[in-house]
Amino acid sequence: xxxxxxxxxxxxxxxTTAAVILACxxxxxxxxxxxxxALIDADPNQHSAAWANKKGxxxxxxxxxxxxxxxxxxxxxxxxxxxxxxxxxxxxxxSSAVIGAVSRADLVIIPCQPSQxxxxxxVKTIKTIQYSARVAGRKIAFAxxxxxxxxAIITKTGKHLAAEFDGAxxxxxxxxxxxREAFKSVFSYGGTVNDLEGGTKREQExxxxxxxxxxLFAEEVKRKLKNTxxxxxxxxx
Numbered sequence: 001x002x003x004x005x006x007x008x009x010x011x012x013x014x015x016t017t018a019a020v021i022l023a024c025x026x027x028x029x030x031x032x033x034x035x036x037x038a039l040i041d042a043d044p045n046q047h048s049a050a051w052a053n054k055k056g057x058x059x060x061x062x063x064x065x066x067x068x069x070x071x072x073x074x075x076x077x078x079x080x081x082x083x084x085x086x087x088x089x090x091x092x093x094x095s096s097a098v099i100g101a102v103s104r105a106d107l108v109i110i111p112c113q114p115s116q117x118x119x120x121x122x123v124k125t126i127k128t129i130q131y132s133a134r135v136a137g138r139k140i141a142f143a144x145x146x147x148x149x150x151x152a153i154i155t156k157t158g159k160h161l162a163a164e165f166d167g168a169x170x171x172x173x174x175x176x177x178x179x180r181e182a183f184k185s186v187f188s189y190g191g192t193v194n195d196l197e198g199g200t201k202r203e204q205e206x207x208x209x210x211x212x213x214x215x216l217f218a219e220e221v222k223r224k225l226k227n228t229x230x231x232x233x234x235x236x237x
Contacts, residue, residue, distance in 0.1 A: 001079075001080050001083055001084055001085060001086060002085055002086070002106040002107065002225045002229070003076060003079075003080070003086040003088065003104055003105050003106050003107075004022070004085065004086065004087050004088070004105065004106065004107050004108075004109060004221065004225070005087075005088045005090060005101050005102055005104075005105040005107070005108045005109070006018055006019045006087070006088065006089050006090060006108075006109050006111065007090050007098060007101075007102060007108050007109070007110060007125050007128070007129070008090075008092050008110060008111055008112075008121060008122070008125055009092060009093065009121045009122075009124040009125045009128070010092050010118070010121045011045070011092040012113075013092075013111040013112060013113055013118055013121070013122075013147060014111040014113065014145075014147030014148050014177060015043075015089060015090070015092070015111045016043065016047040016048050016051075016089055017111075017147065017177065017183055017187075018109060018111050018145060018147060018177055018217075019039065019048055019087050019088075019089040020039075020048055020051050020052075020186065020187070021177065021183060021186075021193070021214050021217065022087060022214075022217060022218055022221060023037050023039045023061055023087050024058060024061070024186070024192040024193065024194075024214065025192075025214040025215060025217065025218040026084075026085050026087075026218055027058040027060050027061045027192075028058065028192065028194060029218065030060060030084055030085075031058065031059075031060055034060075035060065035083075035084035035085075036060045036061070036062055036082060036083045036084060037058075037060060037061045037062065037083055037084065037085050037086075037087065038061075038062045038064060038079035038082065038083035038085070038086045038087065039052060039061055039062065039063050039064070039087050039089070040064045040067050040072075040075050040076065040079060040086065040087065040088045040089065041063070041064070041065045041066070041067060041089050042067035042068070042072050042075075042088060042089060042090050042091060042097055042101060043089050043090060043091045043092070044091055045091075046065060046066065047089075047187070048063075048065075048089040049063060049065035049066070050187075051186065051187050051190065052065070053065075054189070054190025054191070055190045055191070056189070056190040056191025056192065056195055057190065057191070058192065062079070062082065062083060064078070064079060067088075067097070068097060069095060069096045069097035069100065072088075072097045072100050072101050073100050073101075073104065076088065076101065076104050088101050088105075090102075098128060099128065099131065099132045099135065102128065102129055102132040102140060103132040103133075103135050103136040103140070104136075105140055105141075106141065106225060106228055106229065107141050107142070107143070107221070107224055107225055107228060108129050108140060108141070108142035108143075109142070109143060109145050109173075109221070110122050110125050110126065110129075110142060110143065110144045110145065111145050111147045111177075112144050112145065112146055112147065112161075113146070113147055113148050114146055114148075114149060114157050114158030114161060115157060115161075116157065116161070119161045119164070119165075122144055122165075126142065126170065129142050141171070141224065141228040142171065143170075143171040143172060143173055143224060144165055144170055144171070144172045144173065145172075145173045145176065145177065145217075146158060146161075146162070146172075146173070146176040146177070147176065147177045147179075148177065148178075148179040149176045149177070149178050149179060150178070150179060171224075173217070173220055174220060175213070175216040175217050175220050177213065177217060178209075178210070178213050180206060180209065180210040180213070181206060182196055182206060182207045182210035182211075183210055193207065193210045193211045193214055194211050
């Protein structure tokens with residue numbers, strides 16, 4: 001089953017938000033098909049686990065918390081035997097746990113806010129992925145996901161960074177995670193974006209847009225995974 005790793009060399013890039021939003025959307029899509037999602041929290045801060053331990057976590061999301069460098073690979077092995085998708089929320093440093101998890105990934109998602117500092121950290125993360133690929137003896141697909149973008153405007157800095165990544169041959173998600181109150185609310189109250197109810201028409205419209213954003217994100221992840229797995233099959237003959 002595909003393993004999706006969320007990696008960043010710094011905190012605050014939107015790593016946990018992206019992991020939880022994707023887990024919820026994949027769980028929503030897979031509920032009627034009997035598919036389960038494994039969410040492995042390997043970040044010492046345990047923000048993904050804090051959300052998952054609140055009321056409202058979808059029944060088909062399995063939480064594996066407190067993963068460390070000693071047991072991260074065992075956690076991934078356990079999840080692969082049970083889940084349709086494995087999502088791993090890593091700590092924001094280049095540790096042995098990060099290298100180990102990345103070496104098992106089918107896709108690494110690198111969250112990046114539209115700032116020069118975050119872009120520099122994304123480059124560090126890419127170097128860690130490339131090192132992990134050498135350790136694993138195979139290519140590891142990765143893509144930069146811009147996070148916490150304004151819904152109203154794409155900043156000049158954001159456009160510049162996207163052009164720089166593209167010029168360097170770095171894969172970039174076409175969709176971005178917009179900075180919406182609905183995404184913040186699930187961490188405060190638990191549950192998923194689709195469970196939220198707006199008190200006003202404007203609030204409900206904002207929730208609906210967040211749900212659409214989550215769906216676009218999940219669909220692009222699935223397309224990237226499909227392309228990666230197909231390329232792997234071709235290269236393996």
